[in-house]
Amino acid sequence: MKSDMMNYKGYKASIAYDKDDKIFVGEVFGISDSLNFHGASIDELEKAFHDCIENYLSICEQVGKEPQKEFSGSFNVRTTPLLHERAAEYAAENGYSLNHVVSMAMESFFGNVASQA
Numbered sequence: 560m561k562s563d564m565m566n567y568k569g570y571k572a573s574i575a576y577d578k579d580d581k582i583f584v585g586e587v588f589g590i591s592d593s594l595n596f597h598g599a600s601i602d603e604l605e606k607a608f609h610d611c612i613e614n615y616l617s618i619c620e621q622v623g624k625e626p627q628k629e630f631s632g633s634f635n636v637r638t639t640p641l642l643h644e645r646a647a648e649y650a651a652e653n654g655y656s657l658n659h660v661v662s663m664a665m666e667s668f669f670g671n672v673a674s675q676a
Contacts, residue, residue, distance in 0.1 A: 565605065567612050571629060572596075574604070587611065589629030636661060 563574040565585060572585040577597075583604040587594035596611040598604030619626040638646075650660045 565608050567609050568616075569628065570594075570612050572608055585611075587615075590627035592627055 565572045565574060570587050571589060572587045572594075574583055574585050576582075577584050582597045582599050583601070584597045585595065585604060585608055592615065594611050594615055596604070596607035598607045616626055618624075646660050646664075647657055649655070650657045655663075
């Protein structure tokens with residue numbers, strides 16, 4: 560598991576270090592709105608992340624927009640034609656949808672996280 564992630568109020572951010580500017584830079588991921596923040600120390604970075612999320616939620620409320628939440632459960636998968644074919648055949652032979660086969664493969668890889676959601 561990567562340790563360079565932050566989580567606040569259900570929003571996650573990836574963290575990188577900018578060696579030129581000597582600051583930590585964070586970017587909230589999983590939503591289409593662009594939310595970025597930075598700090599010179601871990602404490603400053605964490606505060607900036609919390610402020611970023613609080614500002615985002617406040618602005619959404621002010622303009623009457625529903626704040627985006629991460630990971631709707633829907634995404635496009637790009638793979639090789641052979642893997643696509645094999646997955647589709649497996650789905651058809653076993654009475655599953657292709658989406659179900661992809662979910663089963665992901666659960667096999669990550670462990671059954673569906674029951675943890």
